[in-house]
Each structure stands twice: as structure tokens, then as C-alpha cells.
Amino acid sequence: MASAPNANNLPLFYKDLMPLNSRDHSDWKARNVDRAAWVGQQHAVPLTVDEFTQAQRYFPIVFSMGDNPVPLALLGLNEGVNVFFDADGKALEDFYVPAYIRRYPFLLAKLSPENENLSLCFDPSSDLVGEFEDGKPLFEGTEASEHTRELLQFCERFEEAGLRTQSFVEELSKAGLLMDGEVSIQQNDGNTQPFIYRGFQMINQEKLREVRGDQLRKWNESGMLALIFSHLLSLDLMRIIFAKQTAQGKGPAAAAAQGAPN
Template sequence: MASAPKANLPVFYKDLIPLNSNEHGDYTARTVDKAAWVAHQHAVPLTVEEFPAAQRNYPIVFSAGDNAVPLALMGLNEGVNVFFDDEGTPVDAPTPYIPAYIRRYPFILAKLDKNSDNLSLCFDPTTDLVGKFDDGAALFTDDKQPTEHTQGLLQFCEKFEQAGARTQAFMKELKDHDLLMDGEVAIQRADAPNDPFTYRGFQMVNQDKLRELRGDQLRKWNENGLLPLIVAHLFSLDLMRTVFARQVEQGKGPIAAANGAAPAAPAADKPKAKKS
């Protein structure tokens, strides 16, 4: 029986245990073409390195609250994902960019000892992607050494952590320069142009304050790559209307979603979408 979700775990993860050769020496990891764990997730964390690719498909916003993180919006209402069907199969051809956060699951680097900065490769044992299976890639050799597949998983998770550190530095720059503001978008429906749906509960870059920044600061950000990231975020916001249209087309519009939550961080309070 799957254990109940534990508090303070990242999105998708219901439990975490460290991978080790003594207990999991005969385990394999399956490769699948479906991501069932993302089927009903409307917002997925992004790293800054993914902005150029992600902004082609998804609106990029920032979660509400002081510790904001970048999010790729896959739907505008909680539980709605217009890019993956209920089984986790991409609905588009070609397949849209799939964030690294999705591809990392069910593995993750986690701190086992709060007094140590060391991270261990862990996995979610409630999934059917890792276990004693006849199929899949072996995680350990007969002499209990990590296989090339396991080493590849570890490297992927390490690169994700490194990208996460760069993302935190980017977010600190935005906060230090007071560039984040509460976001709001009103989307008019063709059948009710005077009765738009207004979405809140996220943050975005304040373009007025961006224009007021000193030229030397903008030049510095352009040189170190931060300014293009801000531009990618701002350009991607136009896709919110595209996502809304996809919801309506798929029968997952705000009315069908029963006034589901507006975009927000997975762990934050989620204000309801409402008409204005």
C-alpha cells in the first residue's frame, strides 16, 4: 500500500527514501512515454536555463510570496493541464518542451542529515517507475556498484541542483531591485466580451520599474545573461490567452473547472479565478 503523502515534500513526491545497493541492489528503473504524475498539475517549477525553450510553449510566471520561484503554467485553473491528457501523454505533436522538474521524477537529490550539506540520491517509493521489475534499466551491478544508468540519473539531478542555485541567484536579483509585482490578467471570452475572467495569485516583472533601472545595471544584466531571461518571461505572458483558449477548446475552461484556482505556487494559497 502506498504511504500517505508527507509534509514539506516537493510537488509530485509522496514519499522519499535514499537509493542504496543493500536494499535496492536488484531494482530497475523504467523508462516511460507518459508522465501520469503531471497530468493534473497546472504549474511546474522551472530553472532559468529552461526559459528560452519553455517560453515557446508556456507562460512563465513567478509564484506568490517572498520565496518566489519560476513556474511554467500548463493551465490557468488548479488541476487543469492542457498539454498532457489524463494519462500523462502529451497532446501536441511535436511534443512541447518538458521541464526538467518533470523529467527528474521519481528521483531527486535530498539532504538526509539536517546538520550536513551532503545530498543523497533518493526516489519516491510509491511510484511504479522504480522497483523489482523484469523490465527496466538495472540500477546496480552484481557487485553492488552503480550502473551507468544510475550514474546518469545522479548527474542529471546534480545539474538540476546547480541550475536551481543559478535560479535562486536570478530571483535574488529581481527581489533586490524590487522588480516583482502581483500579476493579474483579464481574459475576455468571445461569447461574453464584457465579462472577462481575471486571474491572480502569481507575480511578474514590473516593466515600469524595469525601464527605470540605470543603464549600467541593464548593461551588466545583458552581459551576464539575466536581461534575456527577463525578456523571455515578459514575452511568454502573451501565451496565457493561448492556454485559456486551449482550456475552452478541451472543455476545461473556468466554468468547467468550477472556479478552480488561479496560477500560484504549488505550496501557496491559491486565490480563486473570478469574474470581474
């Protein structure tokens, strides 16, 4: 999940990337905030396999489309709709916050395509890092502060989880288990056509039932089978998310009125 700080290839949420260093940022601090403004209108965020067990209790877990799919936690079913945060990024309830959201505005990135080493970088457009009077110092003289070391460790663990996630998805793809997903949700009144949601991938349960012998035993021993079932069980939450959207006035009808596609 690491990426070079290239303006044409920035990860979700990031508008720019700058390496953190004691020369330019010796007096800078990182703020603690009670809201995540960067995620308020985002309906899906990347998820690592390390988070499946916790995330499955709150979010449908699906896979993105394309040749290199990644697991996604759905915060809403319609683009621009988020039922867990308000527009300002304030949490609307208690739930597990995915590490991808908590990592911002920091990440590990290659400073150049030729250099394989990863450096701790941040998004300078964020108001979470800067020359503030309040906040936690990022440096103590020329040395990284304890807070910066903790940030670095968090980002390192995220990258390691990203590699495990990549291996998991590659194994699913090799086994041919991913298929185009489709979910039909009927409103309670029964008088309207069901809403159809597409544009994601999910595990093909028919093909999963065909897996036999050593392969199934290998997946069970590695923990992969538990991840597969976490994904499948979480799909039932799509109807819960749909109900939350409707209760919050963010349902499909409202989304259509605002020009947001299903």
C-alpha cells in the same frame, strides 16, 4: 532546490523519499514510460532559468507568491487544469517537458539537516522504480549502473540550475522588479465578463524601464536581461492557454462547475 526527506516538507509530486543504495536496491530497475501520470492534473511546475529560452515558446512563465518566489511554467490557468497532458499523463502534443517533470521520481536530498551532503533519493510510492523484470538496472553488483550515473548527473545539473535560478530571483527581488500579477482575458463572444487571473507574480515593466547605466549593462552581460524578456514575452501565451482550455472543455466555466478556483 534540494530538500531533506521529511514527510512534512516534500517537493511537489513526491509522497515519500528513500535513499537509493546497493544494499536494499541491488536488483531494482527503473522503467521507461510514455506518460507522466504524476503531472496530469497539475497546472504549474517549477522551472529553472536554464529552461527559459525553450519554455517561453510553450508556457507562460510566472513567479510564485510568497517571500521566496520561484519561476513556474503554467500548464493551465485554472488549478487542476492541464492542457498539455491528459488526466493519465499522456502528452497531447509535442512540447518542451520541464526538467522538474522529467526528474521524478528521483532527486538529490540531504539525509539529515545536519549533513550538507546530497544523496540520490527516489519516491518509493512511484511505480517507476522497483523489482521489475523489465527496465534499466540501477546497480551492477555493488556499483551504480550507467543509467544510475546518468540519473545522478541529471539531478546534479538540476541542482546547479536551481542555484542559478535562486540567484536570478534574488536579484529581481533586490531590484524591486516583482509585483503581483493580473491578467484579464475576454472570451471571443464579447458578451461575458472577462476572466481575471491572479495569484502569481510578474516583472513590473514600468520599474524595468527605470533601470539605468551599470545595472542594465551588468544584467545584459550576465544574461539576466535575456531571462527577463523571456518571461515577459511568454506572458502573451496566457491567451493561447485559455483558448486551449476552452477547446478541450477545460475552460473557466467547466472548472467552476467542478469547484476549481480561478
